[in-house]
Amino acid sequence: MRITALAGGVGGARFLRGLIGHIGTRDDDAAQATITVIGNTADDITLFGLRVCPDLDTLMYTLGGGIHEEQGWGRADETFTVGDELRAYDVPPDWFTLGDRDFATHIVRTQLLRTGWPLSDITAALCERWQPGVHLLPMSDDPIETHVVIDDADGRRAVHFQEWWVRLHAEPEAKEFVFLGAAESTPAPGVLAAIESADLVLLPPSNPVVSIGAILSVPGVAAALQATSAPVVGVSPIVGGAAVRGMADACLRAVDVDTSAAAVAAHYGARRTGGLIDGWLVAEGDADLPAPAGVVQRARPLLMSDVESTRRLAGAALDLALELRAWTAATTA
Amino acid sequence: MRITALAGGVGGARFLRGLIGHIGTRDDDAAQATITVIGNTADDITLFGLRVCPDLDTLMYTLGGGIHEEQGWGRADETFTVGDELRAYDVPPDWFTLGDRDFATHIVRTQLLRTGWPLSDITAALCERWQPGVHLLPMSDDPIETHVVIDDADGRRAVHFQEWWVRLHAEPEAKEFVFLGAAESTPAPGVLAAIESADLVLLPPSNPVVSIGAILSVPGVAAALQATSAPVVGVSPIVGGAAVRGMADACLRAVDVDTSAAAVAAHYGARRTGGLIDGWLVAEGDADLPAPAGVVQRARPLLMSDVESTRRLAGAALDLALELRAWTAATTA
Numbered sequence: 001m002r003i004t005a006l007a008g009g010v011g012g013a014r015f016l017r018g019l020i021g022h023i024g025t026r027d028d029d030a031a032q033a034t035i036t037v038i039g040n041t042a043d044d045i046t047l048f049g050l051r052v053c054p055d056l057d058t059l060m061y062t063l064g065g066g067i068h069e070e071q072g073w074g075r076a077d078e079t080f081t082v083g084d085e086l087r088a089y090d091v092p093p094d095w096f097t098l099g100d101r102d103f104a105t106h107i108v109r110t111q112l113l114r115t116g117w118p119l120s121d122i123t124a125a126l127c128e129r130w131q132p133g134v135h136l137l138p139m140s141d142d143p144i145e146t147h148v149v150i151d152d153a154d155g156r157r158a159v160h161f162q163e164w165w166v167r168l169h170a171e172p173e174a175k176e177f178v179f180l181g182a183a184e185s186t187p188a189p190g191v192l193a194a195i196e197s198a199d200l201v202l203l204p205p206s207n208p209v210v211s212i213g214a215i216l217s218v219p220g221v222a223a224a225l226q227a228t229s230a231p232v233v234g235v236s237p238i239v240g241g242a243a244v245r246g247m248a249d250a251c252l253r254a255v256d257v258d259t260s261a262a263a264v265a266a267h268y269g270a271r272r273t274g275g276l277i278d279g280w281l282v283a284e285g286d287a288d289l290p291a292p293a294g295v296v297q298r299a300r301p302l303l304m305s306d307v308e309s310t311r312r313l314a315g316a317a318l319d320l321a322l323e324l325r326a327w328t329a330a331t332t333a
Numbered sequence: 334m335r336i337t338a339l340a341g342g343v344g345g346a347r348f349l350r351g352l353i354g355h356i357g358t359r360d361d362d363a364a365q366a367t368i369t370v371i372g373n374t375a376d377d378i379t380l381f382g383l384r385v386c387p388d389l390d391t392l393m394y395t396l397g398g399g400i401h402e403e404q405g406w407g408r409a410d411e412t413f414t415v416g417d418e419l420r421a422y423d424v425p426p427d428w429f430t431l432g433d434r435d436f437a438t439h440i441v442r443t444q445l446l447r448t449g450w451p452l453s454d455i456t457a458a459l460c461e462r463w464q465p466g467v468h469l470l471p472m473s474d475d476p477i478e479t480h481v482v483i484d485d486a487d488g489r490r491a492v493h494f495q496e497w498w499v500r501l502h503a504e505p506e507a508k509e510f511v512f513l514g515a516a517e518s519t520p521a522p523g524v525l526a527a528i529e530s531a532d533l534v535l536l537p538p539s540n541p542v543v544s545i546g547a548i549l550s551v552p553g554v555a556a557a558l559q560a561t562s563a564p565v566v567g568v569s570p571i572v573g574g575a576a577v578r579g580m581a582d583a584c585l586r587a588v589d590v591d592t593s594a595a596a597v598a599a600h601y602g603a604r605r606t607g608g609l610i611d612g613w614l615v616a617e618g619d620a621d622l623p624a625p626a627g628v629v630q631r632a633r634p635l636l637m638s639d640v641e642s643t644r645r646l647a648g649a650a651l652d653l654a655l656e657l658r659a660w661t662a663a664t665t666a
Contacts, residue, residue, distance in 0.1 A: 048440050049444030049447050049448075081437075082415060082436050082440070085434050085436075085437030086440065086441065088437075088462060089437065089441050089459065091444075100412070100415050100418075101415075103440075104418030104419050104422065105422075107381050107383065107440075108381070108422050126422065128423075129421060
């Protein structure tokens with residue numbers, strides 16, 4: 001059984017760790033599932049001349065056992081000597097913290113990029129160390145960067161997503177998100193095939209705009225999600241009108257979507273009517289929210305507060321996808 | 334008064350620190366001397382995609398108060414997290430150790446090189462932090478690398494100087510040193526002027542072949558040393574038939590020069606007869622060795638075992654140069 005997931009950073013990584021853990025407890029076909037993860041690379045940024053891929057690294061470190069658990073990103077047991085030295089040299093920016101262990105990843109990646117390796121091959125090489133238990137693919141080998149149009153005291157201008165998110169704490173209203181480079185990009189090798197040939201497709205509770213939305217901005221990805229015979233099941237990143245993590249509300253406002261599980265489901269839309277999802281998991285308190293016609297909605301505990309609850313959530317998403325798949329098989333038989 | 338010195342790494346850096354210290358104790362014209370240092374860049378190597386300039390950094394860290402004193406190179410209070418991580422990624426080479434603090438220097442340098450800055454401007458920018466008390470110039474802004482022709486179990490081949498020196502401990506006999514890129518290089522801005530307009534030129538006890546020799550391989554440098562009106566005084570890196578530091582003997586053998594103060598002086602040659610030096614400091618035990626005709630030789634304690642002895646040695650070199658300058662002034666008056 002082939003499971004394919006689209007994922008951003010922290011939320012996606014924790015969900016996927018839960019999925020791997022859950023699969024290990026099953027005794028049906030799903031126990032043997034292979035998982036392909038299509039990671040968002042539009043958060044990527046070049047800092048100090050080094051290419052940093054926050055979401056790919058969060059996925060790799062989380063699934064490979066190197067993550068800083070409390071923080072959700074970056075390495076455990078991290079030190080900050082290189083960054084302190086860069087500050088002593090007065091090298092900007094001073095608002096993005098990279099640890100020493102993390103620096104090594106960016107040094108290796110940049111060295112290989114400079115010698116012509118595509119990001120997908122580099123990611124595979126890095127994963128030889130981390131053994132994340134999934135096949136991790138960047139959404140594209142082409143550089144794509146999310147920039148945010150803001151209008152603050154410095155005037156109307158576009159800043160890199162990381163500057164808006166990390167330095168400006170998503171406080172200046174985002175007028176628009178632009179996925180620079182996306183229109184001319186192509187999906188990384190294996191991305192479209194992973195969607196088209198999947199038995200199940202999952203959308204973890206990642207940011208619908210700057211994570212899942214960025215992946216969908218790569219030409220061909222949305223069409224592949226439309227075309228695949230696999231059911232597509234999403235998990236709401238919104239619980240009771242608030243983002244489970246991060247500042248998704250500030251992103252949703254920019255695309256005129258309310259901060260509610262129902263509004264995000266409507267934003268994704270039902271596959272049957274040209275949208276992206278067949279199934280949708282919402283929190284138990286959101287059970288009465290309307291789902292788009294053609295989307296099967298189920299209410300389950302969505303918090304990923306510990307290993308067990310995260311496994312149960314992933315199991316619920318998997319169960320819904322398996323049910324939808326069985327129904328489709330019965331319908332077309 | 335303008336003093337210009339050519340310098341390699343550890344020996345040159347310690348000598349220059351002694352020179353700065355000594356100058357501070359004088360009450361003649363030399364007390365106000367400005368010092369320009371032309372550093373060897375042929376030891377430079379690209380590791381992990383980062384440009385490493387060992388001699389420039391040793392000069393900068395030593396004169397700027399950041400050096401690892403016992404070791405003579407690298408940073409004090411150094412840690413090795415990034416290097417450990419690179420090994421965990423199995424990224425070669427594993428025979429060159431870079432510390433975390435040191436990595437920051439290479440990251441800044443490489444970032445600026447990639448944006449088109451010449452190495453001389455980058456060195457000046459790094460020195461804004463280190464305030465070395467000298468004007469530090471790379472010998473050239475062009476990449477030059479010393480490679481060593483060896484003939485060992487793996488056959489006859491050329492390896493980077495650092496591979497021969499650090500990994501192979503200078504054990505395979507060096508058949509030849511090749512300064513790759515030197516023939517097509519030009520001196521960095523200010524290098525020729527610093528020699529031509531100097532009042533005194535000093536050659537610290539750096540390696541005559543791979544440090545001073547590499548600087549001399551840059552077209553125009555040797556001619557500037559010939560042409561300058563300043564006296565040129567060298568300090569022997571050989572005491573009693575052995576190198577004071579490092580493996581200079583292995584380098585001298587490759588150019589058919591004995592490991593003796595007299596042989597190195599003859600190798601440099603008297604300026605009067607087309608060579609490079611006017612004055613030559615040897616150890617007291619080497620006082621009876623012959624000097625080339627036209628070279629004034631003086632015997633002084635050459636060991637740089639502590640701050641005081643190093644200052645005295647630098648003072649002796651300065652005194653000899655000042656005497657030679659006074660004689661020249663008297664002769665041409």
